[in-house]
Amino acid sequence: MRDELLAIIEKNSRIGISDLAAMLGVGEDLVVNELAALEAEGIICGYHTLINWDKTDIDTVTALIEVRVTPQRGEGFDKIAERIYKYPEVRSVYLLSGGYDLMVTLEGKTLKEVSGFVSEKLSALDTVISTATHFILKKYKDHGTVFVQKEIDEREMIIP
């Protein structure tokens, strides 16, 4: 039930308790307890909203930054990752395999703000060897949701 519950709310965290209970075929109290447990265990880390900012009047700039770093003795990449993720403008930090070490997503109001962060804060960290910044031009799909398509039911009537 736990896996199925997570699969449902990963796509739609606004489904009410009674609907969740019905969909899973269990009692409401069981759903409430399971959600509480998942939160307590740090498996559910938040309930966010997916927004296509391009459709609003608010301008934002998102950049993906590849960062190469020197891992520190005894601490590996964790310490340097922490120094980076503590900045509130940093949206995500991933440790990757391959040609560089960390992938940092950054959101700012303007291009200047983002480039300022990279040159003054990120590059200035002494463990950072190099950075490469990619600005996102258009989001087609995010969190499994396609931003550009309309969903209409085009099925035609057919005798069953």
Add this chain to the structure above:
Amino acid sequence: MRNPLADKVVEIKPSGIRKFFDIVTEMKDAISLGVGEPDFDTPWHIRDEGIYSLEKGRTFYTSNSGLKELRQEICNTLKRKQGLDYDPLKNVLITVGGSEAIDIGLRAMLNPQDEVIIPEPSYVSYEPCTILAGGTPVIINLKAENDFKLTAEELKAAITDKTKVLILPFPNNPTGAILEKEYLEELAKVIIENDIYVMSDEIYSELTYTSKHVSIATMEGLKERTILINGFSKAYAMTGWRLGYACGPEEIIKQMTKIHQFAIMCAPTTSQYAAVEALKNGDDDIEKMRMEYNQRRRFLLKRFDEMGLPCFEPGGAFYVFPCIKEFGLTSDEFATKLLEEQKVAVVPGTAFGVSGEGFLRISYAYSLEQLKEALGRIEVFINTLREKKN
């Protein structure tokens, strides 16, 4: 002028719900729970393979029986899922949907006056296809108290010395009933005793929720007398690709292939290439869709329970079949009123045979939001009916 038409065709009555669906199509803001096809798109990797085959210029006919690679994959899949051994060169025919397989299977087997046993409620094409093939349909009216399963007693009672074929439509459209192994074992005894053949329509085999599908062909001695029909429409949401198949004894498949090659030539080539990909890499897609259907199924069962509408738990397909006998209306009257007053379209159970009287087929091949809205409207409707009665 002379009458241009064949009596046999004219005498087949058109489906009674045609007029009903015409109203739905014209009515704005009506919610339909009437469609019997998946609301999912065909998984992208399958569509991509179809597109790729077009890009490569694979726009030719395939062999009459279908792409050898696809027949091989079908055999692999049946081996893997049911433990059945079929030879791709002798026992498999690729058809234009499961529905073509039903048609040509009956045409290949029936002589005039041969009787075909058809359990109802069930899919609408068995009876007309039997008549067109020159056979005589013998209907078994399945009972709600048996959860619309076919019992060995019912089968025995319907068999005469003219009986040739039993159609076995499980998981069932419209009831959602499935036949578990213990039922199949009992039926198998009767089938062998009376030396009849089985046409097993297993198009919903991947969509079961209470236990895994078991094919009647896996019963001892039954593979030799069963045409197993399946397809890609329901399992992989590929209705529009029009692709199905029949597996069975070589002598029957050979004659079916003859009809198929003269009437159809071969199934659509693009669809066949896409289907190879579906069978090879589509298990996860089935599981994802099955899980979502199951959530909707549970949701509907709970809602009907809350409304006090009796509804047995369907083990398969994507339909629930609630009983509306308490209101003293026919299924047709109920469905028409529901459409007029609350703009929700459901299919009257009688569209699937007289034994569907007093029931509705509700498809859950719709998003949960649509189902919630529609069920809310149905609740309002039945509350008004109950108030009027008191």
